[in-house]
Amino acid sequence: MSASLSSETRAEPNLTPLLDVVFQLITFFMLVINFSNDNFDQRVKLPVAGSARPVDDASKVAEDRLVLNIDSSGRLLFNGKNYSSDEAIEQIKLQAALVRLNVKAGGVKLDPSGSLPTRIVIRADRDMSFGPLYQLMNACQNNGFQKFEFKAMTGS
Amino acid sequence: MSLGKKKKKQKRSSDVDIPITPMLDMAFQLLTFFILTYTPSPQETSFAMNLVPAQAATKLDAQMSSDAASNADLPASLRTLDTGLRAAEGGRLGRISLGENAIDGMAAFEKELTSILSDKDLAFDQALIRVDPRLHFSEVMKVIDIYAKLKITKISFSEMTGADEGSPQ
Numbered sequence: 001m002s003a004s005l006s007s008e009t010r011a012e013p014n015l016t017p018l019l020d021v022v023f024q025l026i027t028f029f030m031l032v033i034n035f036s037n038d039n040f041d042q043r044v045k046l047p048v049a050g051s052a053r054p055v056d057d058a059s060k061v062a063e064d065r066l067v068l069n070i071d072s073s074g075r076l077l078f079n080g081k082n083y084s085s086d087e088a089i090e091q092i093k094l095q096a097a098l099v100r101l102n103v104k105a106g107g108v109k110l111d112p113s114g115s116l117p118t119r120i121v122i123r124a125d126r127d128m129s130f131g132p133l134y135q136l137m138n139a140c141q142n143n144g145f146q147k148f149e150f151k152a153m154t155g156s
Numbered sequence: 157m158s159l160g161k162k163k164k165k166q167k168r169s170s171d172v173d174i175p176i177t178p179m180l181d182m183a184f185q186l187l188t189f190f191i192l193t194y195t196p197s198p199q200e201t202s203f204a205m206n207l208v209p210a211q212a213a214t215k216l217d218a219q220m221s222s223d224a225a226s227n228a229d230l231p232a233s234l235r236t237l238d239t240g241l242r243a244a245e246g247g248r249l250g251r252i253s254l255g256e257n258a259i260d261g262m263a264a265f266e267k268e269l270t271s272i273l274s275d276k277d278l279a280f281d282q283a284l285i286r287v288d289p290r291l292h293f294s295e296v297m298k299v300i301d302i303y304a305k306l307k308i309t310k311i312s313f314s315e316m317t318g319a320d321e322g323s324p325q
Binding site for chain 1: 200289300
């Protein structure tokens, strides 16, 4: 008698709405999460610029890009190592030679001006002096890179 | 009648109970993973530009930017706005000059630039920014930002040398 009473009054919470909410939260986080920041170096604090535009993912895929992270002391952070300005210039020379080889292997004709199709993406620290950055930009230009992209942040 | 009741009873006893609890556990684990890996950082944006070798921009036979279309018959020197940026103590912006004129602050620079670019008789469509090597990159970016706002994206850079020190006051 008492057993049948207890089975009748047993509370079974309805978990379905809770599951709905959890799935909605999961969907939200899946949409906003970003796994594609493998080239971003957290040591670099980007400057703020209001009129800079986000780069669409399609152009990222279509274009060959070389990302250069430069820290506040003007050292190039590249491929997990950091380089002084002379070493950085050597690295850029090497990268330009690799791009030329790639282009040649792909059977693509270079621009008559000799400019390389690769875009240099510069992620420079906001507190770095312009001098070392200018040296790097010059090295890129002297080695045939003409397409540049300067990274910035929105907001403060 | 009695047969119908029996059938109903049989149906109730064969109801399938799907256990939601394991699914909820898995969902909570996924939720925890996404919450932990989520970093709400400001969006990265960028300025894309084609940079021609900087020193050549002020020469009469200077190389045109590859995306130059309008005013292509004018020499680059007549189409280039010359901006000088000098550093103050600590790499902050000291003085801005636009051509021969010294400008007082970033707001005045933007105002002056807007008035120049709104003048239909002037054919400026590219800029040369001469920068003091000690100046912080964030200050240079502010100037690039102003030029980009005014739709000037053909920009070249040069380093301010000792010879530039005596120029615009």
